[in-house]
Amino acid sequence: MTATAQPAIELRSVGKTFRVAGGILGKDRRVVAVDGVSFAVPPGGVLGVVGESGCGKSTLARLILGLLTPDSGDIAVEGQRIVDMDRKARARLIQPVFQDPFSSLNPLTRIRDIVAMPLQAQGSFSRAEIAKRVDEMLERVGLPGEMGNRLPAELSGGQRQRVAIARALVLRPRIVVCDEPTSALDVSVQAQILNLLAELRRDLGLTYLFISHNLAVVEHVASEVAVMYLGRIVEKKPTQALFHSPEHPYTKALLASVLTPEPGLGVPDVGLGDVMPDPANIPPGCRFHPRCPVAESRCSTQTPPLRPRPGGGVECLLVP
């Protein structure tokens, strides 16, 4: 892979705002979900995206999948603008794996048919070809062939997530967007699924966008990490650099809140206060300043510029 290779995913100043009806008397509210986000993921890379609920990470996933249209900016997947692609071509290139394997599989459809659906939707595969590819895929994700004839309710959470992965990969896409793929699973099953995703990426040369609120998981799977706060990426770096020398106070707080299984350390003081971020009401200046433990008065008026770093950058007024 050369340095000049075209990025697998590229975002340029992407923005997305939702209008939320305010009720009978209330005013409509504008919820800023994604605000001026730019990044590029190289082919074969894994970009981890972390942040709290409401930070816009799932909206970002939907934009990249082409399920939502950005209000501003451009999203290109392997050099093609995602909004210009037709659905079938898009499905052959990029596929999702969602969080909840209980709600993302149709309960009345047999596993085989769930996995076959993307092939059938293409309309260009013969029945024999579909059956062959489904069998291969089920085996590849570690599901015994007889599972194909079962319904989702007969499977455990981990098995269902394997089905979701099989469905995502059956068209042999180049890119997979994983939105909290293991958050609903037990730790022992989470480990199985993370190992499977890592193995598939290596063997099939996939690129992942991996969204999670669990920093320990992101550290294990990602080559680069982007930290999102109220719609913006406030810090992005190669994984090692982000974990060893976090610069943004929010990144530091996120890292401090990871409870590693080390007895005796007690529960850390994250120091974020109890003001919760509200995407309908983005603070002026640095949007993190109301919760920032080290904020100065200028942080409430000046917008922090992007300070470039190798492989990314950080947006904070207080870092040099």
Add this chain to the structure above:
Amino acid sequence: MSALLDVERLEVGFGGRTSAVRGASLTVERGETHCLVGESGCGKSVTALAIMNLLARGGHRSAQRLAFQDEDLLKLDERGMARLRGNSMAMIFQEPMTSLNPAYTIGSQMTEVMRRHKKVSQRVATDRAADLLGRVGITAPGLRLGQFPHQLSGGLRQRVMIAMALMCEPQLLIADEPTTALDVTVQAQILRLLAQLQRDLGLGLLLITHDLGIVARIAHRVSVMYAGEVVESAATAQLFADPRHPYTQGLLRCVPVPGKQRQDEPLGSIPGTVPRIGPGFEGCGFRDRCSFADASCAHTVPHQTAAPGHDYLCRLAP
């Protein structure tokens, strides 16, 4: 003095087909945080519900001993139990939105518990509610008392649940996955609060979780549950330093720890899934997933002691 809560050989079954808890024993001392850890379906929540006598219809509990402050809970009728619940033993649940009533204000829900158990005036109850909201780190408690649950964030709701559970000065607080639905940052705040309250009020805290990170940071004592049994129990430092049961060891290997694991190395994992166990099951519930299992594991599981206070259920020698 005997333990605050003493559970000996608790059995819970549902309709004669499923054995959810199989002979689980645990004690919670005054002023102690005891974590019950295990994966979904291991019986940890059912254990808590059985202690509170809140099992769903069809659930049946029995035990050699089930005592709270030396009072035999098995002999109490529903009235007697209702006198304890929310009073000297309180419980908080995972999802605060479903355990708060959306149609009543925070204030009326908080004061109801105390007015019922302590027969105090609304005024006294409201003062105590405001005081406790302040204590759990909620600013402007007066305002919050007049608000409805939907007006609060998830973290605030869980703080309200904790404050509500403390209204009648309980001796024992059972918390069932209290932070699982919350963001990591909020989770750390809530756990810090629980640990602090536990210390300051001398509570006995039975905390149920699937997260070994939480256990390591907050527990004094840990019981690991698998397939309805407590398979290992020890003081926290001891359990993490010297886990004896193959399930405990496997569980610890599954947890990704920043900086501890190379990226190209797979995480440790436990193959297979938790078995469904019915009455009459014999032997070790973990044997199908265990790399140390031999023929003897199909019928006998010895109870062994690795060190004082460190017990486990496995044939492997201490």
